[in-house]
Amino acid sequence: MSLDIIIELEDLAKYYTIGGEVIKALDGVNLEIGRGEYLSIVGPSGSGKTTLFNLIGGLDRPTRGRVYIDGVDISRLDAYELAWLRCRKIGYIFQTFNLIPVLTALENVALPTVFAGVPRDEGLRKAEKLLTSVGLGDRLHHKPSELSAGQQQRVAIARAMANDPEIILADEPTGNLDLNTGMEIISLLQGLNKTRGMTLISATHDLKMIKASDRIVYIRDGRIERIERG
């Protein structure tokens, strides 16, 4: 069966020079990710997971190799086009939620729509709908400090979906949550992957997340060690 490829990594490498020493954070990664796939990236700390995320997300530029998203080599995009990609095509979920503390849940979720140039009322309406869909319809006007960790991650998930991205990049989304809350977040992400057909790429150590995914990519020392089916 031929997959509809949304992301293709071709000999991807990222080197850092620290104190005269070259650190190979990623060294020749080749990978194809299908549209609507749920992929887990697993590896020890310092294995290159975050670097891989940053390169797929257009947050950093590779030392060598290419990242293609929908056939477009993103290393050729300028700053404006990369911002467009991050805004419309990719949704980010962070381990530490990264909500803006002075904004309410509703405003946090509506924020990406502001960057996308969506009219304010429309953005807020959509944010309300998304928050309701993640079970926070009664927490719209709460600030992040007034929400539990699980609720904050739900807000972050709703925010990641604000501009209907095709790809969700989740960096250890259950890393700061307890067992039960982590399970809820996994179900939520799995539901989004299945119902909305979003491509979900998650860096994780969480066995439950790994089990829920279609494919598991094991990464070590900046290289893909092996790939397993979920």
Added chain:
Amino acid sequence: MASIALSISFFVTLASLDTFQQSAGFPGALSTESYHYWMMTVALIVSIVCITNTMLIAVYERYREIGTMKCLGALDRHILMLFLSEAIIEGFIGGAAGLIFGLSLTSIYTVITSGFGALLSAPGHKLLALSLGSILLSLCLSLGGVLYPAYKASRLPPVEALRFEP
């Protein structure tokens, strides 16, 4: 905001004191043509240094927030506009607070030294011009002080901003 309020109140105190003194019949008693200008300039320079320093610290403390916004699709101009908008609001509030504080101090001083008459006979147009001028000045000070930090914030690479641990 406090530094804007303080410098504007200092500026308003010196400038309005002269207006009140002249209306009380002491022309040139505390002329703004002498050391007042020098003191005002010092106050304004201190203010702009304080604002720049405060905003640089604010940018530093908000590295992750800026990185997050860039991840969500914010352009450099969105970040720039965010800091400039904040500067306009802070400049206006700081300027208004400084104006009220400065005028209150001068009014109290004038009533004590020259009586209510001097206060009531002060030319309204001069005070209005002073008020508008000081608000405008505080906006300029605030924007001037925030330009470099805002530019610095807007140019931050997202990956560097996200990696930052306060």
